[in-house]
Amino acid sequence: MSPDKEKTRVVLADDHRVVQTGLRSYLESFPDLEIVGAAASGEEALAKLEGWLPDVVVMDLRMPGGMDGVEATRKVRALSPHTQVVVLTAHTDEARVVAALRAGAIGYVRKDSEPEILVAAVRGAARGQSVLDPAVAGSVLQELVRGGPLAEELSEREKEVLAQLVHGRTNREIAQALHVGEETVKTHVGNILSKLQLNHRTQAVIYALKQGLVSLDDVEI
């Protein structure tokens, strides 16, 4: 067995400490992998990146704090182009996988896939090879080529209004929250529905939650 120099340096980024530790145990059982660090948020991963010098970051897309996995992926790739990112996600938020791949992720594994796929993705990423979970690689690639679902055509203000919708607010309440007139909110809501090709606000809420534009965790009713 060769010493450390052939080991792949891996960092885990997942806010679930229990899951994180489990993955560490599992991945460390492979002699060619070395877990050099773990982070519970995008910010933490970036802050410690230069100290860890990982070859691969296994990134959960759903993390707390201002920075989500997509943004963290983008910044990891900008800060350390040598470091490859493998996205690890629940099948719930596949919508953001495309965004993560666009942001520079090289691999993608679903949490409900066989764990061997994760190992293969990490090993592939270390070699610069892209390993996409076969369970959904087709649909993901399809979305990549046709430019995404219906995504970020929304303006900043419209995203703010959409976030308000997810909080279950009425037009009047949104108007107060954003300090604009109720008519303005009506316009924004109408434009959101039009851009997303939806019929009413409730569908917009579901869309936002499915896309991960707003996390259910942040919502209080």
Add this chain to the structure above:
Amino acid sequence: MSPDKEKTRVVLADDHRVVQTGLRSYLESFPDLEIVGAAASGEEALAKLEGWLPDVVVMDLRMPGGMDGVEATRKVRALSPHTQVVVLTAHTDEARVVAALRAGAIGYVRKDSEPEILVAAVRGAARGQSVLDPAVAGSVLQELVRGGPLAEELSEREKEVLAQLVHGRTNREIAQALHVGEETVKTHVGNILSKLQLNHRTQAVIYALKQGLVSLDDVEI
């Protein structure tokens, strides 16, 4: 007690195979724990329960299929009273923790807690001791005593209507889907809002998603 030398027989129930395998690696590193089985759904866990004879089931509340973690907990306890259930959950669906504890779970650990807490909960459960994650034990107990949030006062029909709401349907569409009149749907929706003390359907959708009454995974818009 005499069976000190015997290992605690543990079963993992989590639809995320990657997470499941990670947990297996981690827990198996403790010599007093033995992972005797793993399931990806409530149905699978129940079907194999009598073959595994576990002392403790570590149960994720969010699982696919008709049976969720709460129902699976209830049935595990009914089928094998010796077996204790430790609930493992994301902090997103704390609302269902109370339901799981009522259904017979003895322990409760959040995924973003320190992994040692999970080990402590499993060991405690094997001795019949309740270990609740200190991060939220207070609020959970509070809800337990005051009888739960606003929960399952909904009738079966009302839950069906609520599920339809989560799909973004209008009253008319729901009426067609359930083969009743639109006025009937209006009545149900009104009763749902009244029982849950909400103001409009969008809030009902958010409520249902937060409570896990309907999974976002099942929704297509």
Add this chain to the structure above:
DNA sequence: CCGGGCCTCCCCCGTTCGGGGGAGCGAAAA
């Protein structure tokens, strides 16, 4: 310079919602 997107607000109008009432029916509990 001028077009275009964005944000803001206004109008009108038809539809949908939500809340109030009532009522018949069947099943289950008291």
Add this chain to the structure above:
DNA sequence: TTTTCGCTCCCCCGAACGGGGGAGGCCCGG
């Protein structure tokens, strides 16, 4: 038995919503 509860449907009515139009101000890029 009577009572209660869930499911079904009906009425009325005010409020909220969604779609259509327009308009002024802003800044950016061709």
